[in-house]
Amino acid sequence: MTDNTTKTNTADDAEAAGKGAKAVPSRRSILGWGGAGLALGAAAAGGTAVALRTGSDAQPAASGGDAVPFHGAHQAGISTPVQDRLHFASFDVTTTDRAALVKLLQEWTEAARRMTAGHEVGDGAISDNGELPPDDTGEALGLKPSRLTLTFGVGPTLFEKDGKDRFGLKSRRPQALIDLPAFKGDNLDAARSGGDLCVQACADDPQVAVHAIRNLARIGMGRVAIRWSQLGFGKTSSTTPDAQTPRNMMGFKDGTRNIAGTETDRLDKHVWVSEKDGPAWMTGGSYLVARRIRMHIETWDRTSLAEQEDVFGRDKAEGAPTGKQREHDEPLLKAMKPDAHVRLAHPDSNNGVTILRRGYSFTDGTDGLGRLDAGLFFIAYQRDVRDGFVPLQKNLAHHDALNEYIQHVGSAVFAVPPGVRDKGDWWGKALFA
Amino acid sequence: MTDNTTKTNTADDAEAAGKGAKAVPSRRSILGWGGAGLALGAAAAGGTAVALRTGSDAQPAASGGDAVPFHGAHQAGISTPVQDRLHFASFDVTTTDRAALVKLLQEWTEAARRMTAGHEVGDGAISDNGELPPDDTGEALGLKPSRLTLTFGVGPTLFEKDGKDRFGLKSRRPQALIDLPAFKGDNLDAARSGGDLCVQACADDPQVAVHAIRNLARIGMGRVAIRWSQLGFGKTSSTTPDAQTPRNMMGFKDGTRNIAGTETDRLDKHVWVSEKDGPAWMTGGSYLVARRIRMHIETWDRTSLAEQEDVFGRDKAEGAPTGKQREHDEPLLKAMKPDAHVRLAHPDSNNGVTILRRGYSFTDGTDGLGRLDAGLFFIAYQRDVRDGFVPLQKNLAHHDALNEYIQHVGSAVFAVPPGVRDKGDWWGKALFA
Numbered sequence: 001m002t003d004n005t006t007k008t009n010t011a012d013d014a015e016a017a018g019k020g021a022k023a024v025p026s027r028r029s030i031l032g033w034g035g036a037g038l039a040l041g042a043a044a045a046g047g048t049a050v051a052l053r054t055g056s057d058a059q060p061a062a063s064g065g066d067a068v069p070f071h072g073a074h075q076a077g078i079s080t081p082v083q084d085r086l087h088f089a090s091f092d093v094t095t096t097d098r099a100a101l102v103k104l105l106q107e108w109t110e111a112a113r114r115m116t117a118g119h120e121v122g123d124g125a126i127s128d129n130g131e132l133p134p135d136d137t138g139e140a141l142g143l144k145p146s147r148l149t150l151t152f153g154v155g156p157t158l159f160e161k162d163g164k165d166r167f168g169l170k171s172r173r174p175q176a177l178i179d180l181p182a183f184k185g186d187n188l189d190a191a192r193s194g195g196d197l198c199v200q201a202c203a204d205d206p207q208v209a210v211h212a213i214r215n216l217a218r219i220g221m222g223r224v225a226i227r228w229s230q231l232g233f234g235k236t237s238s239t240t241p242d243a244q245t246p247r248n249m250m251g252f253k254d255g256t257r258n259i260a261g262t263e264t265d266r267l268d269k270h271v272w273v274s275e276k277d278g279p280a281w282m283t284g285g286s287y288l289v290a291r292r293i294r295m296h297i298e299t300w301d302r303t304s305l306a307e308q309e310d311v312f313g314r315d316k317a318e319g320a321p322t323g324k325q326r327e328h329d330e331p332l333l334k335a336m337k338p339d340a341h342v343r344l345a346h347p348d349s350n351n352g353v354t355i356l357r358r359g360y361s362f363t364d365g366t367d368g369l370g371r372l373d374a375g376l377f378f379i380a381y382q383r384d385v386r387d388g389f390v391p392l393q394k395n396l397a398h399h400d401a402l403n404e405y406i407q408h409v410g411s412a413v414f415a416v417p418p419g420v421r422d423k424g425d426w427w428g429k430a431l432f433a
Numbered sequence: 434m435t436d437n438t439t440k441t442n443t444a445d446d447a448e449a450a451g452k453g454a455k456a457v458p459s460r461r462s463i464l465g466w467g468g469a470g471l472a473l474g475a476a477a478a479g480g481t482a483v484a485l486r487t488g489s490d491a492q493p494a495a496s497g498g499d500a501v502p503f504h505g506a507h508q509a510g511i512s513t514p515v516q517d518r519l520h521f522a523s524f525d526v527t528t529t530d531r532a533a534l535v536k537l538l539q540e541w542t543e544a545a546r547r548m549t550a551g552h553e554v555g556d557g558a559i560s561d562n563g564e565l566p567p568d569d570t571g572e573a574l575g576l577k578p579s580r581l582t583l584t585f586g587v588g589p590t591l592f593e594k595d596g597k598d599r600f601g602l603k604s605r606r607p608q609a610l611i612d613l614p615a616f617k618g619d620n621l622d623a624a625r626s627g628g629d630l631c632v633q634a635c636a637d638d639p640q641v642a643v644h645a646i647r648n649l650a651r652i653g654m655g656r657v658a659i660r661w662s663q664l665g666f667g668k669t670s671s672t673t674p675d676a677q678t679p680r681n682m683m684g685f686k687d688g689t690r691n692i693a694g695t696e697t698d699r700l701d702k703h704v705w706v707s708e709k710d711g712p713a714w715m716t717g718g719s720y721l722v723a724r725r726i727r728m729h730i731e732t733w734d735r736t737s738l739a740e741q742e743d744v745f746g747r748d749k750a751e752g753a754p755t756g757k758q759r760e761h762d763e764p765l766l767k768a769m770k771p772d773a774h775v776r777l778a779h780p781d782s783n784n785g786v787t788i789l790r791r792g793y794s795f796t797d798g799t800d801g802l803g804r805l806d807a808g809l810f811f812i813a814y815q816r817d818v819r820d821g822f823v824p825l826q827k828n829l830a831h832h833d834a835l836n837e838y839i840q841h842v843g844s845a846v847f848a849v850p851p852g853v854r855d856k857g858d859w860w861g862k863a864l865f866a
Contacts, residue, residue, distance in 0.1 A: 087796070089799075092803075129738075130737060130738045130739030130742070131737050131738075131739060132737055132738065133734060133735055133736055133737055133738065134684070134738045134741070134749065136684075137683075137684045137734055138680060138683075138684025138685070138749055138750075139680045139681065139682055139683070139684045139794075140680075141680060141684070141750065142680070191801070206639075206666040206667075206796075207666060207667055207679075207680075207794065210666075210682075210794075210796045210807070214682075214730065214734075214805060214807075217805070218731070218734045221731070221735075225803035226799045226803045226804075226805070227799075227803065228798065228799055229798045229799045229805070230798060231664075231796060231797075231798065233639040233640060233643075234639075234640055246640075247571060247572045247573075247574060247575070247640075248572065249572055249643075249647075250570075250571075250572070251567070251569075251570045251571025251572045251574070252571070297647065298651070298654070301566060301570055301647075301651045302566055302654075303566055304563060304564050304565055304566055305562070305563045305564075305565065305566065305567045306563030306564060308567070309563070316567065316571055317571075317574065361572075361640065361643075363520070363639075363643045363647075363664060364664075364797060364798065365661065365662045365663060365664065365797065366522075366659045366660075366661055366662045368624070370525075370658035370659045370660065371659075372647060372650070372659070372662070374643070374647075
């Protein structure tokens with residue numbers, strides 16, 4: 001198994017769709033589906049792209065592309081090229097029954113396998129037994145797979161909560177999965193923080209991401225409940241010319257020097273948990289930190305351009321580091337103010353600390369004071385939170401000039417297991433083994 | 434002047450960008466902009482597409498397309514083909530000075546003219562005087578125009594509030610701009626209802642829509658304050674195969690028989706205010722009703738397919754009316770249950786009442802009870818609210834089977850003036866004349 005990367009239809013897709021002779025209407029086939037039974041004419045061949053054919057007249061599906069493989073050594077949605085939209089959900093486990101939780105994770109995995117391949121949940125897509133609720137809620141029917149990825153994590157409270165070993169997992173908690181310390185300036189809302197489980201849904205179409213989370217929540221009814229969720233946008237790959245770094249809600253380019261999904265050496269060094277890191281069930285996994293960072297938009301908008309550029313350590317129009325000409329020029333840290341954001345966040349100011357950032361902008365309407373409730377939903381992946389986000393944020397929380405214009409209002413940390421290897425595998429299988 | 438429709442670069446664009454010899458960096462030109470002054474090499478020719486050239490080396494801009502003309506007999510964003518994303522904002526006017534309000538509307542119009550053409554706000558785009566805040570907040574730099582439309586309206590409270598004629602406009606209030614009556618089942622949140630002014634921003638990129646509202650709010654500081662705002666998605670023209678009707682959050686196709694922007698006869702009959710309707714300042718305008726409709730998603734998802742299809746009067750997979758085969762087959766109303774939504778909302782059940790719907794799905798995270806805060810942000814345009822939304826909603830509120838699964842939680846009504854005719858015109862000019 002290799003890393004997950006975007007590609008068009010694969011044997012995996014056909015395999016996930018095929019399930020022997022059972023007919024499976026899919027998002028891509030529904031256009032040609034008259035409600036009658038289907039004959040699946042797809043042939044699977046290792047590594048070869050296949051056209052999924054559906055309908056009695058065996059028309060090719062409207063569009064075959066844009067599914068990200070679900071199976072792999074690592075979960076998709078981390079090193080995968082960033083999609084345009086996010087729906088992130090944190091769940092509380094409401095059942096106390098370990099077997100019920102395991103069954104849920106198996107059902108979730110099967111649903112995730114189908115949805116990321118562009119299919120609806122359940123064998124019948126929309127149930128052909130009208131007396132039952134449909135297997136799938138239906139709002140993504142007819143939409144493309146849209147590079148949907150679903151990335152699963154487990155929070156500290158799954159292992160232990162209020163001193164209680166809830167599911168016999170306490171001894172399996174990774175040392176790296178610490179409870180995040182309080183940082184200077186934090187103003188955390190408990191209702192937007194923490195969680196026993198998380199699922200990060202990313203897709204180029206918001207309706208596809210929202211559909212996925214909504215169906216997982218539906219499947220989980222009585223066993224889990226959504227604790228909080230967050231929609232995000234702003235990675236605009238479908239609308240931004242290639243090689244443009246997206247801008248955050250402060251108007252600055254963000255993520256210029258991020259780890260690319262193709263940099264396997266940096267991923268191995270900074271993102272993926274290695275065998276020697278332990279525990280074994282986390283090998284190939286990563287740790288996710290999510291922070292809801294509210295921006296004081298109205299204050300920022302009244303700040304001079306010179307001050308804004310000093311705060312970031314970048315020129316606003318081009319995105320070049322202070323004193324340089326182009327965005328990708330090597331930054332000269334000492335040319336920046338000592339409290340400039342780029343300078344303080346740079347690995348050279350943090351003993352080499354490097355994290356993979358995958359955040360999205362958000363705008364959640366307006367607060368009670370007529371101010372936009374907008375900012376950055378920061379997501380970072382790292383090999384060990386203690387060597388990644390924690391020392392970095394300690395540094396930033398104390399010194400960053402940006403702190404005058406932002407506030408961290410939500411926080412969560414999750415262990416993200418390795419990828420689901422094959423159809424017999426499921427989210428958390430090694431953890432519960 | 435004719436109706437606004439989507440097209441690529443036009444003389445209007447070049448005109449808006451040109452302003453004599455003044456150099457204007459644009460979203461489309463910033464890639465080639467090194468911070469130095471620009472020579473604008475575009476030539477404008479009536480009706481002919483022109484390439485906007487920028488930079489000292491006169492490179493063509495990265496992408497020319499996808500601007501919707503701002504000037505026209507009607508405002509864009511009504512009969513314009515629906516874009517993928519919405520940011521709708523309602524404003525309270527905080528100044529009591531009529532001249533200050535007029536000046537704001539002039540500034541807003543100029544900013545809207547620029548942003549819809551794909552340019553930043555202000556002559557300098559990002560101010561070249563570092564001691565001042567930038568003219569534009571910058572987060573849309575490098576993005577395409579994305580078919581941005583900005584549609585402006587005035588609410589009943591602008592004319593009269595608490596018995597007070599605030600701006601000398603009381604006598605100019607259209608009779609058609611009524612305060613909406615209370616409807617059965619309404620559960621309206623005052624913080625999500627009403628407003629003195631509104632701007633509907635629609636674009637194919639959410640960052641472009643959010644940027645526009647945010648900059649209008651910024652320009653309005655001290656004169657207006659956002660009362661509430663709503664983000665929406667779901668018209669997925671960029672991701673849905675042509676001719677597919679989008680699905681709402683209940684998984685059903687929505688808007689099958691809507692008025693198309695090309696149906697000028699139906700637009701004239703049902704949407705545009707005519708000269709004989711009066712008042713004169715509204716000729717060519719329309720009336721907008723916005724309703725935030727929360728869906729009880731979790732209850733709906735536990736409802737059988739047969740019940741869901743009975744409630745709508747449609748088949749879920751194909752979208753065909755009850756008893757028919759294809760989505761666009763003529764509905765046979767009496768084949769549906771008497772309380773089916775499609776039957777009750779049909780013009781034949783409402784003495785011919787027809788409205789132009791332009792709603793968007795929304796998902797605003799989770800409420801305090803772990804349920805998705807999701808639904809439909811309903812927007813309708815009509816020639817007279819008293820002959821449009823009011824009788825229709827009275828009928829639906831009393832009889833619609835869908836009421837078991839939805840609740841109206843926000844409401845507003847606005848008079849939408851005709852289009853801005855030319856560069857000397859501005860939002861509301863005829864109203865204040």
